[in-house]
Amino acid sequence: MPSWRHHLFATGFSAISATRADIWLRPLARGAGVILMFHHVRPWHEKPFTPNRFLEITPEFLAKTVATLRKDGFEIISLDEVPDRLRSTRSHPPFAVLTFDDGYRDNIEYGWPILKRLKAPWTMFVVNDFASGHGRLWWLELEMAIAQLDHIEVTLHEERLVLTTGTTAQKSEAFGLLRRRLKAGPEEHLLAVIGDLSRQIDLDPDSLVKKLCASWDEVRLLARDPDVTIGSHTLSHPILARHDAKFSAAEISRSKLLIESQLGRRVRHIAYPHGDPSSAGEREFGLAQQSGYEAAVTTRPGHIFTRHLAHPTALPRVSINGLHQNEAALRALLSGVPFMALDLVKHRSLSA
Known part of the structure; x- marks a missing residue:
């Protein structure tokens, strides 16, 4: 059952679409690019109680998202390319990066064939424990x-x-x-x-982890694809800010080393579990930088601007929410207008 927040978002997306604000405000609201966040990709089976539905989209909507990105002029690039793109002085179309958290097997079963067919690079963030067959979802x-x-x-x-x-x-x-x-x-x-x-x-x-998450053998197979980037999602998917610095440092740094040893390739990026301000903050951003990550992504909403080059371990993302699998919501999110509105509300509250 959707919450009042999701009803509010749906109303906002509809209003943006009806007023065509996603078109006329786009030049002001859209940044240099956007990093999209996904979790599950799988066919939808209707059930009466689905509180985590926002974490999954259908394979058809994934394909629609890629098509819409390209129709709206976005260039889909790998996460590896983001720092250079932000540093570039040349004129580029806006970029989009596709990222998938937690290492779910359905990303490989349903998402990978679509993205391979559409020639769209993407990133899977792997939790070491989940790939090893244990942990807590x-x-x-x-x-x-x-x-x-x-x-x-x-x-x-x-x-x-x-x-x-x-x-x-x-x-x-x-x-x-x-x-x-x-x-x-x-x-x-x-x-x-x-x-x-x-x-x-x-x-x-x-048993739940083994059923839903890709094993190391499956991750290694995926990693052979040159269009797939494997990143870290920590050792055990903790709420990092709830732990002391030593624990969080180990989760961030050891995960990188262990994934590299499993895959025989460099790990350059990390996604903070949960990723909101109460779960990952300045301490975690610094730990990621100290551990040698080139980029780290949060769940803080927003587009990517050139100013983010100064904060590469604190990048925002745009969640593709399973409760809003429609073109109006997608185009609103890609326009950047909802985040411009959020920034205005924050500015007014701070100024009051």
Whole structure:
């Protein structure tokens, strides 16, 4: 069930399309390029309770995204090329970079053939633990537990919560509440609470990872394609800002070294797990630079401008949201207008 935020975004995209602001404001709003963020690519199967639907698009919409990019004048390039493109004094068309987080097998099964046919380079960010067949896809564990349980009892920071989850609406409300409250606290507590819910439905987290994420053998096969870049997504996909500097440094630096040893090729880029300001900040940006990454991407929304050359380990991305798989939303995002509006709102709030 879409949240009020997604309804608000949908209304905004429709308004931008109706006023043609994506066309007449584009010269002011669009940057030198855009880095797009994807997660799952797979056929959609309708289910009543799908709180993580925003993380997946269909193969057909991936192909439409590539076609729309090219129709709108974007040049699809690899992430490797971004620093040089920003440094260039020559005139270039706007660029687009396609990035896929978490290393899901469906990226290879459904996304790769489409991107290969369309001759579109792309980047997969790999989590070492997931490629090794273990780890915690906790947001999916939480979804699966709530989907199966009609009643949940959890302790959140010494507060006992009793939640009825019999209807789809109740399940959606419980998922939003637990995700928000757990993600705001220590990650150890988040993993423990969701781990307990997983045991109640006999869900083995490692089995879920093995089912959904590509193995090292599959990643090595993918890495042979010259149009595919493999980047790091850390060792275990933690909320880095919730941990001390030593832990976060190891997650960032060791992941690079271990992927390089697995693939026999250099790893130049990293995507911060979750990637929002509460999950990765200045400390993480500095650690990525110290570890030798040339570029690092966040989930902070926005286009890429030449000013980002001074902050290559803090690049924004534009999420292609599975709840907005339509041309109006896509063209609005590619125009940069929604992010210009967000910047204006932030500026006004700071000036008030």
